[in-house]
Amino acid sequence: MTRTLPAHDTTALDDAAGILSRGGLVAVPTETVYGLAADAMRGEAVARIYEAKGRPRFNPLIVHVDSLARAEQLIELNQTGRRLAAAFWPGPLTLVAPLRADAGVADLVTAGLETLAVRWPDSEALTGLVARLDRPLAAPSANRSGAVSPTRAAHVLESLGGRIDLILDGGPCRVGLESTIVDVTGAQPVLLRPGGVTRAALETVCGPLASASPAPDRPSAPGQLSSHYAPKAPVRLNATRHHPGEGFLAFGKPPEGVGFDVINLSERSDLAEAAERLFSALRRLDERFSAIAVAPIPDEGLGEAINDRLRRAAADRTNTR
Ligand code: TXA
Ligand code: MG
Structure with a gap:
């Protein structure tokens, strides 16, 4: 129990x-x-x-x-x-x-x-x-x-x-x-996973960050499994239109025709608010719909980590489960 x-x-x-x-x-x-x-x-x-x-x-x-x-x-x-x-x-x-x-x-x-x-x-x-x-x-x-x-x-x-x-x-x-992961083993720090502290905030303290080389199928190299953070429903990214039957995850103003089937990550386009709501919104849409569409999210500030999680949620799952 x-x-x-x-x-x-x-x-x-x-x-x-x-x-x-x-x-x-x-x-x-x-x-x-x-x-x-x-x-x-x-x-x-x-x-x-x-x-x-x-x-x-x-x-x-x-x-x-x-x-x-x-x-x-x-x-x-x-x-x-x-x-x-x-x-x-x-x-x-x-x-x-x-x-x-x-x-x-x-x-x-x-x-x-x-x-x-x-x-x-x-x-x-x-x-x-x-x-x-x-x-x-x-x-x-x-x-x-x-x-x-x-x-x-x-x-x-x-x-x-x-x-x-x-x-x-x-x-x-x-x-x-999740937290931002930075490898400080070598001379130049490497961003291994974007997260709650933005790249810009880190770089004001430690200078330019190198990016981890992508290794989607090597989980120990924290590119992690490419499909991760995945709901059961397929996820469609950068959606500017709503298809019938889809749950819609909006950011800012939702597209025409979206009604009860929308969850808005942040009506005022605030990335911190969107980050806080992201995972529970994905869960709620996953309970109610068999497909999920997600509006474009700007790739700046916390948007880098939000988009990282969304890409993993949308990734092909055939060889990772
Ligand atoms: O916010 C968070 O980081 C949360 C809370 C609970 O602290 N924890 C979290 O843990 O997200 P987890 O296990 O879901 O993710 C750990 C990540 C993995 O991607 C793993 O590959 C990476 O940390 N990692 C752990 N040890 C590592 C190492 N020695 N070198 C490189 N990556 C490492
Ligand atoms: Mg995890």
Whole structure:
């Protein structure tokens, strides 16, 4: 049985810490999406994450911390890494850096890589649990593999109910998109996944970012699987017209003829509002329609991450499921 408890409640956090210290799984709200947390230092606990999500292979996971000091016990940060951490932590930024030999993180977390992805989230629930356990927590998004990421406790229950011990309910996630992942292993930082911190904001702190070379079928190279974040219904992008029977995901003014079958990501064309609504809107349209059309979204600011997720939602799924 999966229980749901309020994330802001001290006894609920104690309860969650008890489950985690026994090697169990707890879904925890963060500012980006809900994460499925386990003790990053226990291989069998981390293995349960893969099992509950039904992940086809061992993708490396992000480890969550509650301070820069705890991050630096796990990874070696160069000057660029420290600058980015100082500017954006706690927040929706994940740094990939060389794993320290004495980090103590389970091999399943890194999937055998010599680097580790670390994030200090802006989430009192998750950082509170790290502090209570005095250990870093591995946490991918709390959904079945390949499905749309959860931004509400109800999404987690729908996807993982019966497979995990506890869901902490912190309400809707403020950002609504996963963290931006930047590799700071080498001299020039590399953008591995667009997300909650925009490219422009990062570049004011660390200069120009290199882009990851596309490797759609190598999930460990976080081009990830090309089909990801996918609803069941086929998704048509850059739609300027509405076809009968389609659910329509609008941005700004919807096209002629769209009525009850539209969800507007942001009537006032605000990309932050659109990011926050994206995943729950995709879920709602997926429940009601057998096809989904999506209006064009500008590719600037948070639009880069929104379009990245939409392209994956629309990608051909034949060889990824
Ligand atoms: O906002 C987020 O980042 C959420 C919350 C829960 O923190 N987490 C999340 O985790 O999105 P997940 O597992 O869905 O995505 C982790 C990504 C994967 O694309 C993986 O390939 C990449 O991080 N990754 C992890 N470790 C890596 C490493 N050492 N090098 C390169 N990429 C890595
Ligand atoms: Mg995910």
